[in-house]
Amino acid sequence: MTRTAHHPHPTPAFPVYCLDWADDETLILGGGGGASRSGIKNKLKVCKVTKDGKSVNYLSEFTLSSEEDAPMTLSIDKTGKQMITGVNASSSIVKDGNNQHCRVYKYSEESVEFVKGQKTIQAEWSDDYPYQKLTSLSPSNKFLAIGTTDDKVTLLNYPSLDIIIPTFGVDDELVDLDWGGEDGTLLIVTTTKSLYIYQVKDENTVKLELKQTIFTPSLDLAPVAFRSAKFSRNSATPLVIHAVLNATRAAKKGSPRKSFVVSFGLIASSSESPLTDEELKTLEKHEEDSSPKDSKGEDLGKWDVIARREVGTKPVTVFDVSDDGKLLAYGCSDLSIGILDSKTLAPLLKILHAHSFPPTALKFNSSASLLVSASADNTIRVIVVPASFGGISTSMLAVLLAILILILALFLRR
Numbered sequence: 001m002t003r004t005a006h007h008p009h010p011t012p013a014f015p016v017y018c019l020d021w022a023d024d025e026t027l028i029l030g031g032g033g034g035a036s037r038s039g040i041k042n043k044l045k046v047c048k049v050t051k052d053g054k055s056v057n058y059l060s061e062f063t064l065s066s067e068e069d070a071p072m073t074l075s076i077d078k079t080g081k082q083m084i085t086g087v088n089a090s091s092s093i094v095k096d097g098n099n100q101h102c103r104v105y106k107y108s109e110e111s112v113e114f115v116k117g118q119k120t121i122q123a124e125w126s127d128d129y130p131y132q133k134l135t136s137l138s139p140s141n142k143f144l145a146i147g148t149t150d151d152k153v154t155l156l157n158y159p160s161l162d163i164i165i166p167t168f169g170v171d172d173e174l175v176d177l178d179w180g181g182e183d184g185t186l187l188i189v190t191t192t193k194s195l196y197i198y199q200v201k202d203e204n205t206v207k208l209e210l211k212q213t214i215f216t217p218s219l220d221l222a223p224v225a226f227r228s229a230k231f232s233r234n235s236a237t238p239l240v241i242h243a244v245l246n247a248t249r250a251a252k253k254g255s256p257r258k259s260f261v262v263s264f265g266l267i268a269s270s271s272e273s274p275l276t277d278e279e280l281k282t283l284e285k286h287e288e289d290s291s292p293k294d295s296k297g298e299d300l301g302k303w304d305v306i307a308r309r310e311v312g313t314k315p316v317t318v319f320d321v322s323d324d325g326k327l328l329a330y331g332c333s334d335l336s337i338g339i340l341d342s343k344t345l346a347p348l349l350k351i352l353h354a355h356s357f358p359p360t361a362l363k364f365n366s367s368a369s370l371l372v373s374a375s376a377d378n379t380i381r382v383i384v385v386p387a388s389f390g391g392i393s394t395s396m397l398a399v400l401l402a403i404l405i406l407i408l409a410l411f412l413r414r
Helices: 091-095 277-289 394-413
Strands: 006-010 016-021 026-031 043-049 056-063 074-077 082-086 102-107 112-118 132-137 143-148 152-157 163-169 174-180 186-191 194-202 206-215 224-231 240-247 259-268 302-312 316-321 327-332 337-341 347-351 359-364 370-375 379-384
Touching: 016 074, 016 370, 026 074, 026 370, 043 102, 056 112, 074 132, 082 132, 082 143, 132 174, 143 174, 143 186, 152 174, 152 206, 163 206, 186 224, 194 224, 224 316, 240 316, 259 316, 259 327, 302 327, 302 337, 316 359, 327 359, 337 370, 347 379
Parallel strands: 016 359, 174 224
Antiparallel strands: 006 379, 016 026, 026 043, 043 056, 074 082, 082 102, 102 112, 132 143, 143 152, 152 163, 174 186, 186 194, 194 206, 224 240, 240 259, 259 302, 316 327, 327 337, 337 347, 359 370, 370 379
């Protein structure tokens, strides 16, 4: 695998839980100590990262109340220079029913300013009151999908934040949301057991059509659970979904809990073939629990695993796909950060001890020249992504093997 430069940068008294790039050099961080008297402030920070990754300069920040939650999720509207995050208000405001947890802030190098908020959580106040843990803005910047820790999904209009699809629940733990497809209207709702692929239909009224359900594949002797799933960002390639699966228990006593990166691809066009009993039961249960506006549309085709790679002996915690669709990055609870080739899942780069605690966030910049990871250990690590990766490619290896066979054949003829 290739070696590269990578630089740790301390974030004193600021555990980072979410991050995203505003442009190729401007990074936004979110985190803090939550609603506590720890003295660790909850903040959103804008910083500039040099191309060599050696320097991180803080430009502006917004300090939240110590009675509010720390930001745990972040999505950037690069065109409008706004960030969307989730922050629960103080317990008194939550009890009054005015918890506008889905928040929009306008950012610049000089300041970060609150714009507006929206409430989707309807739960009563308790010690385990839900919070917004997933935020995903569609490629068109028109739709905003958010997910909360009570396993609920809401679709909002952006930038108005009007709710256009009522909040609906999923059967299992909600772990990821992502947009993709040729026109960016496909939404993956990922739970530990299934990938629900929806299409947003924007006609007279906006509605969701459930196009497909992908279940956890058989990868090892131990059962696995989805941790993340994201569409390939390369529109020039066929529809591909890259996913992370973690073993829920060891295959046998004393063996490690493996983690995998898997690529799903369409191997056949849509068909009218009957669903299996397991698929029927899952879909029926999902339709019972989902919003009445959900409808079942024609499927996209038959999905199957087209590539798989074991990446660790402990669970993966964070995952990202580069904007050009060529690279995948993951952070593991064994404290490592890795980069894979998206097509073959071949390992390209690995940093063994990137943080002292498991990574909490991970993101390529738009040109995939830098990769930044974060952790609750009060550091971020800036990794310089090589323009090309060393080693012999599969095609080059085939050419060298052919030359070797030809030389051997000529030698034997003599």
